[in-house]
Each structure stands twice: as C-alpha cells, then as structure tokens.
Amino acid sequence: xxxxxxxxxxxxxxxxxxxxxxxxxxxxxxxxxxxxxxxxxxxxxxxxxxxxxxxxxxxxxxxxxxxxxxxxxxxxxxxxxxxxxxxxxxxxxxxxxxxxxxxxxxxxxxxxxxxxxxxxxxxxxxxxxxxxxxxxxxxxxxxxxxxxxxxxxxxxxxxxxxxxxxxxxxxxxxxxxxxxxxxxxx
Ligand SMILES: Cc1cc2nc3c(=O)[nH]c(=O)nc-3n(C[C@H](O)[C@H](O)[C@H](O)COP(=O)(O)O)c2cc1C
Numbered sequence: 001x002x003x004x005x006x007x008x009x010x011x012x013x014x015x016x017x018x019x020x021x022x023x024x025x026x027x028x029x030x031x032x033x034x035x036x037x038x039x040x041x042x043x044x045x046x047x048x049x050x051x052x053x054x055x056x057x058x059x060x061x062x063x064x065x066x067x068x069x070x071x072x073x074x075x076x077x078x079x080x081x082x083x084x085x086x087x088x089x090x091x092x093x094x095x096x097x098x099x100x101x102x103x104x105x106x107x108x109x110x111x112x113x114x115x116x117x118x119x120x121x122x123x124x125x126x127x128x129x130x131x132x133x134x135x136x137x138x139x140x141x142x143x144x145x146x147x148x149x150x151x152x153x154x155x156x157x158x159x160x161x162x163x164x165x166x167x168x169x170x171x172x173x174x175x176x177x178x179x180x181x182x183x184x185x186x
Pocket of ligand 1: 023042043057063064089167
C-alpha cells in the first residue's frame with residue numbers, strides 16, 4: 001500500500017485540499033430592498049426532483065440573514081476573469097450591493113434578487129429548508145429558473161467559455177479550462 005499522510009479534520013488546515021468547492025457569487029436582498037453580493041464555495045447539487053442545491057454559509061453573514069428572511073437567492077457563476085474581484089469583494093464593507101464591487105445587477109426571471117450580468121450562468125433559488133450547526137447554516141434551495149450565456153452554446157466546448165473556478169485553499173483556486181469525453185467506459 002502507498003504511504004498516506006494523515007489529514008486534519010479542520011478544513012482550514014487542508015493543503016492540498018481533497019475536496020473542491022465551486023466559486024459562486026450569491027445575490028440576495030437586504031431588508032431595504034438593496035442587493036447584497038458575496039462569494040461562496042460551499043455549494044453543490046443535492047437532488048434531481050425537486051432540483052435542490054445546498055449552500056453552506058456562516059449564520060452571521062448578510063447572505064444568511066437575507067435568505068432566512070426573504071427565502072430567495074441567486075447563484076451566479078463567474079468565470080476565471082472575475083477571480084480578482086471575487087477575492088477582493090468580501091473586503092468591501094457592507095452595505096455591499098452588486099454595483100459596489102463594480103458589477104452589474106440585472107433582473108432575474110422568477111425571484112427578486114438580481115442576476116450579475118458579468119457572470120456566465122445563473123440559478124434562481126427558493127429556500128425550501130435549512131439546517132443550522134453552531135455558527136453555520138446549510139440552505140436547501142429549489143432551483144426555479146436558470147440561464148447560461150448564449151455564447152457557451154455557440155462554442156464547440158461550452159466549458160471553454162464558462163471557465164468555471166473552484167476554491168482549493170486560502171488564496172488558491174483551480175479553473176475548468178475545457179471538458180473531456182470519457183473514451184472507453186468499462
Ligand atoms: C472564494 C471565497 C469563497 C468563500 N466561500 C464561503 C462559503 O462557502 N461560505 C461562507 O460562509 N463564506 C464564504 N466566504 C467568505 C464570505 O464571502 C465573506 O465572509 C463575505 O464577506 C460574506 O458576505 P455576506 O455577509 O454579505 O454574506 C468565501 C470567500 C471567498 C473569497
């Protein structure tokens with residue numbers, strides 16, 4: 001057997017990290033109706049029917065408070081081009097509407113929080129359940145509408161257009177630059 005090095009259970013000490021989280025920008029609405037934008041990476045699909053995703057968030061974050069109150073949020077998918085802004089934006093003080101980080105809010109189809117125009121894809125979600133663990137909360141959002149850049153459909157490989165990014169560890173990210181087909185399934 002190959003030699004293995006033990007991994008700490010505390011994710012903050014993972015280097016390298018054995019799990020990746022896709023970097024997304026969550027938009028919600030503050031109590032006064034102004035938008036809020038925040039980067040998150042604890043997110044994944046959870047079920048086909050209903051189409052459910054789960055999002056992990058600190059309970060004190062504006063994103064969490066807004067979702068608990070309004071029960072709506074949008075998952076915006078940035079490409080590699082936005083990575084600098086993604087890492088810089090949580091340092092921008094609240095209130096932090098989409099415009100405050102130099103991005104553009106556009107109306108969503110089915111929910112009140114806006115889409116972020118500069119992102120490549122968007123999933124509009126309605127909160128169906130949540131579980132709190134200490135200072136953190138996991139939201140279960142049902143996807144009620146979605147959209148992807150038309151340009152992605154015009155490329156031979158849509159993933160080359162999307163250039164989606166994943167969180168690896170503090171200050172480090174990975175990029176999905178292209179897709180590959182499984183040649184010989186066994
Ligand atoms: C790349 C990246 C990924 C992040 N992922 C998460 C996450 O999954 N959950 C979380 O609670 N905070 C995450 N954070 C930290 C929040 O974005 C940050 O604390 C932010 O200020 C919270 O904003 P809010 O209070 O408007 O929600 C992440 C930050 C970065 C830069």
